Amino acid sequence: MPEHAHHTALQSSALQPSALQPSAHLPTAALPASASRRGLSVVLPRTAEAMVWSGVDLPLERVAVPGVLLEPGDVLVEVELATVCGSDVHTALGRRPSAKPLVLGHEQVGRIVAVGEQAYAANGMPLRVGQRVVWSVIVSCGTCPRCRRGLPQKCLGLAKYGHERMRRGWDLSGGFATHVQVRAGTAIVVVDEQVPASVLAPASCATATVVAALGAASVLVPLAGATMLVTGAGMLGVTACAMATDAGALVVVSDPDEGRRQLALDFGAAAVADPGALCESATEITSVLAALQDAGAAEPTIALELSGARPAVQSAIDLIGVGGVVVLVGTVSPGEPVLLDPESIVRRMVTLRGVHNYTPGDLQQAVTYLSGAWHRHPFSALVGATFALERADAALSSAATGRHPRVGITPQPPATLG
Incomplete structure (x- = not known):
């Protein structure tokens, strides 16, 4: 089991209520937080959980994360739906080299439940609690030579959701979880409430x-x-x-x-x-x-x-x-x-x-396209069965069969998927 499992995960002490505004389904008292020079400590209304991959042929392990520390520019998102990409399957089967333990998943849609200082969407607008969003597979610095050349997906300090070793300070780093800590340097796009989650989740990769x-x-x-x-x-x-x-x-x-x-x-x-x-x-x-x-x-x-x-x-x-x-x-x-x-x-x-991965502008264009195209094309039918988070192993097995282009994973009751 990862050394930071269960109650050794980031947990702030003597937390005081703040001006943090939760979404409608999370009461204000449920999100105590305290600001410090390091960031904003947030204790979740219920302990977050992530399904952690530790190696080939090993079952995913359920790990509790009671709280997170949001640095400036970070946001905390509650996952609505994640989809299983082929690279998730390849990692689980050992077909691609990957650090471990890690939280798989980089295609997902969710709702912001906490916002660090100076957090902005890809279009430059401030982010706020309650917004429904998708986000890029990559975290980039924005200042290295590659980023300045318009290649943030090849940033010299690149980090990728669902591909990085789970570590203290970024426990919630993949979509196979109840929440994801979306770091500063990630392109975040606010999405339409009316578009089905099954249509939006693959925007972040495919x-x-x-x-x-x-x-x-x-x-x-x-x-x-x-x-x-x-x-x-x-x-x-x-x-x-x-x-x-x-x-x-x-x-x-x-x-x-x-x-x-x-x-x-x-x-x-x-x-x-x-x-x-x-x-x-x-x-x-x-x-x-x-x-x-x-x-x-x-x-x-x-x-x-x-x-x-x-x-x-x-x-x-x-x-x-x-x-x-x-x-x-x-x-x-x-x-x-x-x-x-x-x-x-x-x-x-x-x-x-x-072509490998994409830019923030590509993600914005993908969301814009899907918001109109899902009525013209059967995008919502591309996700086959949707599994509960604790059955993420079964979701990976189902995705490996290739019967459907995508398989879903959700910590939410199916009725909330829209």
Whole structure:
């Protein structure tokens, strides 16, 4: 068990009531707090709990955190719903190196229950108790050379929710918990009360990453009128279908799973193909693209590779048309190299770009898009079963099957999810 488990977690002494304004469902007396030069100490109305991962094949351990110390710029958020990202599964299965113990989870939506001094949303507005929010997967300093270049997601002092070792002072560092301490340097976006939690939670990773990928492509090739190839029809793939189609692109999706191909059609794809299937001595995806061009469509000039599968990366590079751009997103783990023919790249004037995570502006754009698009596309259906927090192990197991793009975890009664 982590050394800071149970009642050894941060707990302030001789706490006095303050001007801290709780949300409507948390009475003022329930949030005693005291300010100090170090920050604002907050004792929770009920002890916060986090589900802690300590290693492969070990069950998640329930750890109590009675209080937190909010530094200037920090906020404390009560989690409404977290969704299980593929990277959470990869961590739990030991497929990616991770510090431990840690609190998994970096896709979530929640409500602010305490605010430190000088806490602001991504749009510059002051944050207040009671607001419903999502927040970025990363914490950045804002002043290092990379941050100044517009790459906060690669900050030299980077920290990431759901990826950092649980430690004293930042116990509530992931979404698989009742609360998350959202640190200064995190992009926070206030969200609409009417949008379902199941739609909003993935904004913090999947949706914002797709915004970043489409932005990287559209700098070189406008989306309107373009033929786009998307390899991989998971959460990112179907989101890309919807966003690109809404922007005027004709989207073709390649995925080996029949159910996912159907889902891509539901989200606006013009055509789908099985990358492993043959059609008259050519691959199915090649035949589909050729048929679309025969019908008057343009050759593919944008390709988003979202699966991380080596054959898919190779296919995206090989099939992109003249002047096209290939945006690589899915390859976040070491794998076999792909064949790159420099002459072909030069003669076709192809651009290769890599996208990893996103900027605060991307997150804001993701929330804005979802707030309008969830009526047009079945985003709320992408989250399968929702598990109670204490059943987070079962949620990870369910997510590992891949039956649904996302699985939910909530410390709240299901009726409150909206």
